[in-house]
Amino acid sequence: MTKCLILGIDQPVAQLVAKQLNDVAVVGFSEVDETADFCGDARKAATYMEAVKGVDIIYSDFIGMDVDWKLEAVFTALRKQQQTVRTVMRSVAGIDQEVDGTLTYPGIIDIKEFLKQQRYGIKIVDEAEMPYTVLRPIIDDQSGSAQVQLINEGQPVPVKPVSAAAFAQVVVDEIQNGTHVNQSIAVVSK
Template identity: 85%
Template structure:
């Protein structure tokens, strides 16, 4: 049975993804919820040694600051165990100035540093030389719409938000089907 590790299992999207991944063995990692399958300091490789063991696919729903440190620790643990996985990473639209209008990042005070960390997190995933998919959503739980459109990297991205549930469905589809291997895809409303 395919085993999926969800990083940031305490996040709303991650919880929706976990609920929808039927037919997979799903385990979660949290840096705040001590009742998760795995818990610890998300910036230390030793924290992930047991969590990544036997995992086939990882979904990272780490949001906010320090995503680069957290992903570096995950991939250090994978390297130490000489283990290969497929990764689906949640990032954000706007990391390469591809968004066609103003975009805000709730809870982020230093946007320039936040975007730099997102870019570096993606670089870590890309340079691990394992299959990956980066999903760059514009999410607004209050105003987001359900119909989504997927936009390839390098194309202009309109500021049209999607709901948590709509984005979670895109994540589930990518975990189950691996349609966009080694690609970075914006996820926005239609």
């Protein structure tokens, strides 16, 4: 059976994803929830040494600041164990000024630094030389749609949010089917 490690298992989207992965063994990592399968300092490689063992796929639902440090720690642990996985990473739309309109990032004060960290996090995943998919959603549970549209990297992205549930379904599909391997895809509403 395929085994998936969900980073940030305490996040709402990660919870939705975990509930839908019926044919996948799911283990979770949290920085704060001590009831998760694994819990610890997300910026230290030693924290992940046990968590990544036997894992086929990693879904990173790390949101907020320091995603680059956290992903560097994960990939350091994987390198130390000479382990290869496929990664599905949640990032954000707007990292490359591809959005046609204004975006807000709730809870983020230094947007410039936040976007820089997102870009570096993606670079870490890309340069690990393991299969990956980066999903760059615009999520808004108040006005987000259940209908999704996927947009390839480099294309203009409209400010048309999807719901967290709709985005979670895209993540589940990517984990199960690996349709967009080695691609960065924006996720917005139709």
